[in-house]
Amino acid sequence: MNEKYKKAVDVGRKILESSSCDYAEIRLSSSVATLISLSGENVDSFTLSESVAGSVRVLVNGSWGFATFNDLSALEKFYANALNSASLLNPTEKSVVAKYKSVNGKFKTEVLRDFMKITPDEKFELTKRYNNILKNSKSVQSTRVIYRDVKTEYTNINSEGSILSFDKSYCGISLASIAKAGSVIQPFHESVSAYSGFEVVENRESLAEEVVKRAVDLLDAEPVSGGTYNIIADPKLCGVFIHEAFGHMSEADFIYENPKMKDIMIIGKEFGPSTLNVYDDGTLNRLAGYIPFDDEGILPTKIPLIKDGLLSGRLHSRETAAKMDEEVTGNGRAIGVTRQPIVRMTNTYVDNGEYSKDDIFASMDDGLYAVDVIGGQTNLEMFTFTAGYGYLIKNGKPTKMLRDIVLTGNVFNTLKNIEMIGNDRELFGGLGGCGKGGQSPLPVSFGGPHVKIRDVLIGGKR
Amino acid sequence: MREIIERVIPSKLKWYDALYVAGRSQPVSFKNNRLYSISESESSGFGIRVNLNGKTGFSHTNSLDNISETVKRALQMSSFGDSESFNLPDNTTRSFEPYCAEIEKFNIHDEIDGAEKIIDDIKSIYPQISIDLGISSAQSEVRLINSTGVDQSYRESHYGFSISCTYIMPDGSRIETWESRSELKPVDCSELKDILIKKIENGLTVEKIESQSYPVLFPPQAFGRLIGFIASGFNGVSVWKGISPFADMKGEKIFSESFTMIDDPLIEGSPYNIPFDGEGLPVSKNFLIRDGVIETFINDLKYAERLNIKPTGNAYRGYSSLPSPSFHGIRIKPGENSFEDIISTIDKGVLAEQFIGLGQSNTITGDFSANLALAYLIENGKIKGRVKDCMISGNIIDLMKGEFTLSKDVERKGSSLLPYCLFPAVSITA
Numbered sequence: 001m002n003e004k005y006k007k008a009v010d011v012g013r014k015i016l017e018s019s020s021c022d023y024a025e026i027r028l029s030s031s032v033a034t035l036i037s038l039s040g041e042n043v044d045s046f047t048l049s050e051s052v053a054g055s056v057r058v059l060v061n062g063s064w065g066f067a068t069f070n071d072l073s074a075l076e077k078f079y080a081n082a083l084n085s086a087s088l089l090n091p092t093e094k095s096v097v098a099k100y101k102s103v104n105g106k107f108k109t110e111v112l113r114d115f116m117k118i119t120p121d122e123k124f125e126l127t128k129r130y131n132n133i134l135k136n137s138k139s140v141q142s143t144r145v146i147y148r149d150v151k152t153e154y155t156n157i158n159s160e161g162s163i164l165s166f167d168k169s170y171c172g173i174s175l176a177s178i179a180k181a182g183s184v185i186q187p188f189h190e191s192v193s194a195y196s197g198f199e200v201v202e203n204r205e206s207l208a209e210e211v212v213k214r215a216v217d218l219l220d221a222e223p224v225s226g227g228t229y230n231i232i233a234d235p236k237l238c239g240v241f242i243h244e245a246f247g248h249m250s251e252a253d254f255i256y257e258n259p260k261m262k263d264i265m266i267i268g269k270e271f272g273p274s275t276l277n278v279y280d281d282g283t284l285n286r287l288a289g290y291i292p293f294d295d296e297g298i299l300p301t302k303i304p305l306i307k308d309g310l311l312s313g314r315l316h317s318r319e320t321a322a323k324m325d326e327e328v329t330g331n332g333r334a335i336g337v338t339r340q341p342i343v344r345m346t347n348t349y350v351d352n353g354e355y356s357k358d359d360i361f362a363s364m365d366d367g368l369y370a371v372d373v374i375g376g377q378t379n380l381e382m383f384t385f386t387a388g389y390g391y392l393i394k395n396g397k398p399t400k401m402l403r404d405i406v407l408t409g410n411v412f413n414t415l416k417n418i419e420m421i422g423n424d425r426e427l428f429g430g431l432g433g434c435g436k437g438g439q440s441p442l443p444v445s446f447g448g449p450h451v452k453i454r455d456v457l458i459g460g461k462r
Numbered sequence: 463m464r465e466i467i468e469r470v471i472p473s474k475l476k477w478y479d480a481l482y483v484a485g486r487s488q489p490v491s492f493k494n495n496r497l498y499s500i501s502e503s504e505s506s507g508f509g510i511r512v513n514l515n516g517k518t519g520f521s522h523t524n525s526l527d528n529i530s531e532t533v534k535r536a537l538q539m540s541s542f543g544d545s546e547s548f549n550l551p552d553n554t555t556r557s558f559e560p561y562c563a564e565i566e567k568f569n570i571h572d573e574i575d576g577a578e579k580i581i582d583d584i585k586s587i588y589p590q591i592s593i594d595l596g597i598s599s600a601q602s603e604v605r606l607i608n609s610t611g612v613d614q615s616y617r618e619s620h621y622g623f624s625i626s627c628t629y630i631m632p633d634g635s636r637i638e639t640w641e642s643r644s645e646l647k648p649v650d651c652s653e654l655k656d657i658l659i660k661k662i663e664n665g666l667t668v669e670k671i672e673s674q675s676y677p678v679l680f681p682p683q684a685f686g687r688l689i690g691f692i693a694s695g696f697n698g699v700s701v702w703k704g705i706s707p708f709a710d711m712k713g714e715k716i717f718s719e720s721f722t723m724i725d726d727p728l729i730e731g732s733p734y735n736i737p738f739d740g741e742g743l744p745v746s747k748n749f750l751i752r753d754g755v756i757e758t759f760i761n762d763l764k765y766a767e768r769l770n771i772k773p774t775g776n777a778y779r780g781y782s783s784l785p786s787p788s789f790h791g792i793r794i795k796p797g798e799n800s801f802e803d804i805i806s807t808i809d810k811g812v813l814a815e816q817f818i819g820l821g822q823s824n825t826i827t828g829d830f831s832a833n834l835a836l837a838y839l840i841e842n843g844k845i846k847g848r849v850k851d852c853m854i855s856g857n858i859i860d861l862m863k864g865e866f867t868l869s870k871d872v873e874r875k876g877s878s879l880l881p882y883c884l885f886p887a888v889s890i891t892a
Binding site for chain 2: 040043086187286
């Protein structure tokens with residue numbers, strides 16, 4: 001930590017000690033980052049960089065003022081700016097925040113191999129090695145490997161007296177091959193990331209081999225025909241499914257200001273089969289959605305969102321918890337210190353059920369096995385999730401490979417169509433993340449076991 | 463700045479260029495019908511690209527007292543970089559600034575009053591509605607300097623207004639719809655409320671739809687998203703990498719002759735216009751597709767050199783990134799009929815406004831498959847009600863090869879200027 005940053009933390013503490021706001025917080029960060037981007041024979045970028053940033057957020061007489069900056073030497077001025085902004089407002093309805101205990105803590109990512117001590121040459125060699133694997137087929141037209149590491153000193157202090165810091169190391173890699181045959185062009189991509197040292201990106205040769213194989217295989221896959229299918233989703237797709245089909249619905253900012261949503265999202269309401277259990281858990285160390293504390297200075301908790309099929313909890317920021325008179329959960333998150341915290345997921349997953357993967361396949365005569373993930377989106381009523389690829393299932397066995405599988409559903413019905421839940425849960429992160437309210441990408445992880453879902457609509461020509 | 467840089471660089475350096483950006487903004491946000499927060503943002507940063515021994519290095523910082531360290535890092539990293547032998551421009555001129563002094567007249571109290579009036583007007587029709595609204599005023603300065611003598615800067619001004627409405631029915635089904643504008647100066651955006659009110663009104667009743675192909679009419683915003691999949695194939699980077707479906711087709715007529723797509727750096731009123739590109743080259747208008755024929759791929763100096771074509775002046779960069787080719791403003795040549803004329807020709811079809819999951823297909827090849835988040839059934843030339851819980855799928859490249867009708871009405875959405883577009887048959891799965 002450099003002198004200027006330390007000084008800003010001290011100045012911030014003094015400002016907050018004498019603050020008369022309803023609530024005030026100061027967030028500061030200082031980071032150094034490495035980015036390597038290779039494609040085909042090119043080095044698109046190999047960049048070392050640094051960045052400092054800060055923000056002040058104050059609640060005065062029920063109004064929020066917020067100031068952001070990268071000049072840490074003028075904290076008093078920016079605090080005054082935030083106060084001034086808040087005083088311009090004369091809200092008809094006041095904002096309130098839930099109070100929380102004063103917490104002091106210094107957190108640090110545990111690393112096996114500190115990427116700060118690894119030479120640029122070694123990072124470059126590893127990235128090149130993966131790129132060479134990704135190129136390793138005559139059908140591959142181009143590739144893309146992105147290596148990223150970010151070392152951040154993050155400090156979060158507030159008017160309740162909390163002083164929290166997180167010395168975090170985030171590292172990840174994204175691997176893509178783009179295969180081409182005639183006019184057919186098929187990209188395939190995988191990504192891993194974690195709060196971790198260099199170890200998370202090492203020994204991923206088999207992942208790179210899988211990426212190139214999938215991209216090439218997809219050249220011969222047929223586009224799926226549109227229609228309604230019974231599907232089996234693999235653990236990764238199950239994760240995106242639960243993130244889109246339910247996770248966002250449990251974010252309380254979508255609920256608390258809307259009387260209709262409050263009526264719909266009543267605790268105890270049936271959302272799925274009695275074997276369905278869904279959690280959000282920011283305490284899971286190392287995973288991409290891990291937070292030692294949220295961006296409002298609250299410690300995370302494991303929140304059961306669905307228990308035995310019934311709605312059992314939701315995710316809160318300080319503001320939504322206060323408005324709904326519920327406990328804070330530690331889900332006020334921002335993609336960086338210059339953005340305001342909003343309610344976000346962390347690590348969200350479907351918990352294990354009773355069936356083996358074999359049981360699930362054996363139960364399906366005719367359907368579709370949807371594997372891996374391209375993405376997902378929801379509008380809190382309908383959602384889509386896109387598989388990387390899939391297979392038709394006949395008599396319990398995967399057969400023909402299919403591509404272009406975009407699945408859609410309705411948040412109120414589709415969870416009820418889950419018929420079987422496997423016992424092989426896995427969680428996944430990656431260099432991408434979740435987007436909401438213009439804040440993207442936020443590191444999250446997601447996962448679950450294999451699940452069987454009936455009557456899922458898939459787009460495509462018939 | 464030049465002094466600090468030149469103190470650090472070795473004499474054998476081939477060239478450098480550096481970008482300095484500084485800006486401030488004042489965003490106001492309304493959440494759920496009420497004024498929520500006012501923010502003030504200040505930010506600045508510096509990025510430098512060097513070419514040492516024919517290889518390019520880059521680094522950036524936002525601590526402006528660390529410029530010499532940043533230059534040293536860029537030099538250090540150049541040994542890993544690609545070989546590049548192009549030269550930087552030595553004479554960059556500024557013909558205009560994307561700046562309007564009226565941005566200074568941004569008055570937060572007036573803006574708040576105006577926003578509250580809009581919210582009240584919508585609420586008077588739909589008392590249960592939830593409205594989020596954002597207004598922001600921003601100003602910045604961009605300065606480019608290089609080793610061949612260029613030191614040129616310009617100011618930018620930006621006024622943004624966005625409004626999003628969520629209307630929830632008793633069964634939990636929802637209409638979520640939004641409109642936004644980006645301008646050089648504060649403008650009255652109250653007409654957006656009428657558009658939103660109409661969109662909600664049209665969606666209050668839900669009509670059944672069967673799986674089959676229908677005529678589908680895309681409004682400018684929606685059409686622009688699909689056209690974006692085609693445009694990405696005209697980027698010199700994907701052409702050079704061989705992943706553009708148009709890579710080897712320069713001069714070929716592959717689209718309908720009614721399809722003309724232009725990259726235009728001077729779209730009237732757009733705050734996204736720039737006087738010179740991120741490497742200091744003049745910007746110019748280019749036909750990407752003229753009457754269905756593939757004409758120009760856009761590039762920056764690196765990809766002009768690699769593709770051995772004329773530079774188009776399309777380098778875009780922030781301080782924290784190397785330049786890379788991007789479009790100035792996509793303009794589609796409009797048709798001859800009005801929107802009203804076009805919709806009146808549809809016996810049974812769909813007006814597709816908003817999607818969920820668009821862009822998560824294999825968009826390189828033009829494929830799309832998305833849930834219709836907001837779409838309407840058209841019957842006998844009129845909007846009859848909403849269609850939902852269905853997917854729209856197709857391939858935009860194939861669609862633009864066939865028959866379609868473009869409107870003469872165009873709208874500027876972000877940096878693009880786009881008409882409405884009707885396709886006679888697009889697959890809907892319900």
